[in-house]
Amino acid sequence: MDHLQLDRLFNPKTIAMIGASSVPGKWGFMVLLNILKGGYAGTVYPVNPKGESILGLPCYRSIGEIPGTVDLAIITVPASSVSSLIDDCGKKEIPNVIVITSDFSETGHGGAILERHIVEKARGYGMRIVGPNTMGVFSAGPRLNALMPPVEPLHGPVSMFSQSGNVGTQMLSWGAEEGVGFEKYVSSGNEGDLTCEDYLRYFGQDSASRVILAYLEGVDPGSRLLPVAREISPRKPVIVFKGGRTRAGAHAAASHSGAIAGALGIYQAVFRQAGMIEVSSTQGLVDCAKAFSLCPVPRSNRVAVLTRGGGWGVITADALEENGLLLPPLPGDLVEKLDRILPRYWSRGNPIDMVAVVTAEPFMACLEILAQWEGVDAVLALGGRTGKLAMGSFRSQEVLSRLGIEETALARMEATFSEGQRKVNALLRQLMEQIGKPIISVTMGSNDGEPTESEERRTITYPTPERAVRALAALWQYRRIKDDVATTGQ
């Protein structure tokens, strides 16, 4: 029942945009603009007492004037006007209202009273409220981008709820830069009515949400968030980043979301019990979202590392051991296979150091052998992307002509490199799909070589081995969460 009601929140056919404005910079303009340029599949009704046309749409003076059913109302008007608008929405039988308006419980006692008042009123109508003081909602299915900041999320399997609107929307934006696609997102705001627990339960039941991400600051003592997470986690990963882990952070959180951040230091154990995967940095949250979106869950913690440069192999080996992952030694038959491809002075160990072999073909041949090796359940391919590093400096025509370098020779070399790159990427994707192990590319220090085409985005890439290893360690942690449940028969 709640699920159906929240389904109308995330998949509304009709939206009333209350406080719609034609003044750039006003939230009633920004949110409406985001909805329209996002290509929202349903109908949006701007509501403004002035009744003008806004952003090319006919405007309604009041909610009552809107013809037909409204699934969702979005309110951006000042706090003092919200209460009577809730009545209007109630009379119109609108099931869900997003209250973007701030100046409620987050600003003190007076705001808290007003917040309780509108929530109680809404409940009387059987209405659910997102917020108040929320930065909005995103949903890929109906192409609904009802957010305050002009973020354009990629579409993908990740659904997120966030107790900070800024952190959440910037994750959407950051995800878009790093190829992480989102299915649904909600900024939970003050959680006057709907709470993180509700969103988590909904995402758990929503088949389009395959990976769940959470930014949490504090959870109400009566919340069932953790048991709900425990029920969901064997079926889909629940990744959490906790703000307010320290005394200083908890103090800041109390003044931010008003959340009681709870006894310091108990969260880690509690998250673990609930089968949640805790990450320790904002970067880790994005990196994990990417890994869980693109990779299968490995069967073991045994990893092969392929590298073109010994030092990077050393750094990766350190990171693996520090994160509880293993580098099994190469069996004799595998060494023999690799001997046929590599120069005689290759490392003959794992990491497999190809030593200054820069062409794509031997790299690909090694990759295939390692992916098929039954002794490992994941492969890290370092330096798969050589294109940018190799060609960066040949771009200047001025330099070329000054040096009298034949341009065609360099163009051929460049074409060879980028063609090699495409082939390596395609093989990485193909092997991961066929063999069902994480096969992760590491570019080492450069995001610029990142794939931008949507097909290419399915090649999983990190700029540093440490980030790749931490993401892989999270995948392995999730395997144990699943296995643990299987063993104990839950």
Add this chain to the structure above:
Amino acid sequence: MDHLQLDRLFNPKTIAMIGASSVPGKWGFMVLLNILKGGYAGTVYPVNPKGESILGLPCYRSIGEIPGTVDLAIITVPASSVSSLIDDCGKKEIPNVIVITSDFSETGHGGAILERHIVEKARGYGMRIVGPNTMGVFSAGPRLNALMPPVEPLHGPVSMFSQSGNVGTQMLSWGAEEGVGFEKYVSSGNEGDLTCEDYLRYFGQDSASRVILAYLEGVDPGSRLLPVAREISPRKPVIVFKGGRTRAGAHAAASHSGAIAGALGIYQAVFRQAGMIEVSSTQGLVDCAKAFSLCPVPRSNRVAVLTRGGGWGVITADALEENGLLLPPLPGDLVEKLDRILPRYWSRGNPIDMVAVVTAEPFMACLEILAQWEGVDAVLALGGRTGKLAMGSFRSQEVLSRLGIEETALARMEATFSEGQRKVNALLRQLMEQIGKPIISVTMGSNDGEPTESEERRTITYPTPERAVRALAALWQYRRIKDDVATTGQ
């Protein structure tokens, strides 16, 4: 004496490029091309028995044919030919030779014998050798880019030596993307003759090298690297990233550089004793290089945090406490000053949460107050860069015209934002210079807004608060290293 000889290595007036080639892809082509397009200020003599013109330069059949003095020879020919070339260089009285050629001690016993042979021969001539198996040398002064991969480093105060050529050159390339400029760089290769100790001592005495970076895998038991570091560290920061910290990493290092990685786990204490700043990730190495290049060293660990979004303040507060930095409470007079600028519901605590104030002016006014506050010695400014996030979605003309949005209104808004951005950046730089405290900007999840103009690059920026905090913690660690020496009177 050694210093003068190494000075000729890093500031050669003339270079013999032995094994120069006109075949793209060959190292004798790549290195020469890098030297030429880098705009090397001296004269380079290609040497090749075929004696053709290479890359527009007259070519010499042998080293002996080169007229006048040669300060530096670079050798890329196969290992078997190196020994007789060392003789030729010796007869020509060339003081320094970079042996890029591999297949020496790193490939086994035979190679080790050959390496010892050429080093002994070179020493007989009073010649110093970089490598063998090095990826080359960079030096900003003479614009010398004698590197194998086509990297184009930015010029700046950082000098680096690396026991992995790949790690080192990719740091140069990565640094260029993140605005970190280099003064000198050397890939130490097999360290058959010159070792890390020599390079460190040289950088310590070189006034142009203001920040020293090191990638280390292992140090010979007889090395004086650590006492040399201890002598230098009170005068300039020595930042080290250690490969082979774990059993797996040390094992990989042994097969890579042949270095004996030493007893596990003792390095941290040893680096600390030597006054070196150890970083724990490749990203940390780049981030620290940036902080030490651009920031003054703070007098205390007290920090003010300015943010536009409460959640980011919480995350930053956690990171600060986890890294031993403090957020002092705001004194009453400071609260009063900020009250005049901020909306009535601002946080009134540190972090200073401006709460949804998106314009530049109040941000700048707060920044100025915080920078001048004597209770803190560093400021983190979160969300100073709003340009990209704010404007990203307004770029599509198609969308604008479909929605009938007046383009000029949006263009005005965009101009306001980017003008605000420029003003904020200029103020960040100006305050840091005037007041002498680190004033660090954090973009939160986006590198795209990074300054690219050389003036703008002096604004210090990180994409995540965690990275900014770790870099700031390293600056604070360096303050204690300096103070410790001052106290103990060393």
